[in-house]
Amino acid sequence: GAGVSQSPSNKVTEKGKDVELRCDPISGHTALYWYRQSLGQGLEFLIYFQGNSAPDKSGLPSDRFSAERTGGSVSTLTIQRTQQEDSAVYLCASSPGTSGAWETQYFGPGTRLLVL
Amino acid sequence: AQSVAQPEDQVNVAEGNPLTVKCTYSVSGNPYLFWYVQYPNRGLQFLLKYITGDNLVKGSYGFEAEFNKSQTSFHLKKPSALVSDSALYFCAVPRGGYSTLTFGKGTMLLVSP
Numbered sequence: 624g625a626g627v628s629q630s631p632s633n634k635v636t637e638k639g640k641d642v643e644l645r646c647d648p649i650s651g652h653t654a655l656y657w658y659r660q661s662l663g664q665g666l667e668f669l670i671y672f673q674g675n676s677a678p679d680k681s682g683l684p685s686d687r688f689s690a691e692r693t694g695g696s697v698s699t700l701t702i703q704r705t706q707q708e709d710s711a712v713y714l715c716a717s718s719p720g721t722s723g724a725w726e727t728q729y730f731g732p733g734t735r736l737l738v739l
Numbered sequence: 740a741q742s743v744a745q746p747e748d749q750v751n752v753a754e755g756n757p758l759t760v761k762c763t764y765s766v767s768g769n770p771y772l773f774w775y776v777q778y779p780n781r782g783l784q785f786l787l788k789y790i791t792g793d794n795l796v797k798g799s800y801g802f803e804a805e806f807n808k809s810q811t812s813f814h815l816k817k818p819s820a821l822v823s824d825s826a827l828y829f830c831a832v833p834r835g836g837y838s839t840l841t842f843g844k845g846t847m848l849l850v851s852p
Contacts, residue, residue: 627782629782654838656839656840658840665842665843665844665845666829666842666845667842668834668839668840668841671837671838671839679837679839682839714782714783716783718838723838724771724833724837724838725771725788725790725833725838726838727773727785727788728785728838728840729785730775730782730783730784731782732780732781732782733781733782
């Protein structure tokens with residue numbers, strides 16, 4: 624079946640602009656995660672959605688970052704007033720949401736963001 | 740805090756030889772441990788995980804990992820490396836009781852022909 628998809632695959636923007644990154648999880652998966660992969664910081668958690676519960680935003684690096692998940696499916700990660708240090712690969716993952724901490728997460732191909 | 744460490748930035752091995760990619764963990768309670776692989780310009784792919792039970796876990800593409808509680812390790816192994824195994828490998832552990840993952844810094848595996 625279809626895996627996790629992300630769009631765009633690449634995004635180049637100018638410093639100060641806003642960007643939106645999209646994630647389509649695997650159908651039926653109630654858990655959705657955003658991670659960021661950068662040279663300096665490695666792979667780091669950003670935000671986690673589980674069903675209708677309030678999202679875990681503890682990984683968001685600043686208030687310029689926000690995310691929403693509409694209808695329990697598609698998610699959008701928004702970065703306002705982008706900075707050069709936001710340049711990274713943004714990875715989305717989903718999981719069934721039924722087994723807790725030992726669930727396997729399935730990752731999308733990522734969005735490569737470059738802020739000039 | 741739950742954490743994992745990958746002590747090697749890079750591992751080099753010749754095709755056909757056995758390979759080991761190291762991971763040590765620091766967790767409270769029973770550990771759940773994961774290995775993921777990232778091929779160039781691709782997302783992460785799940786390889787295997789340890790939840791409980793047998794210390795030797797078998798996963799995708801012929802990989803296996805050995806859970807060692809006394810050494811707090813979860814090393815990834817393969818008996819015979821392929822050039823196509825060349826990729827970036829991540830060890831990971833759930834944060835606290837949540838399913839969000841904390842990753843190691845990654846180990847680049849290079850398999851030479």
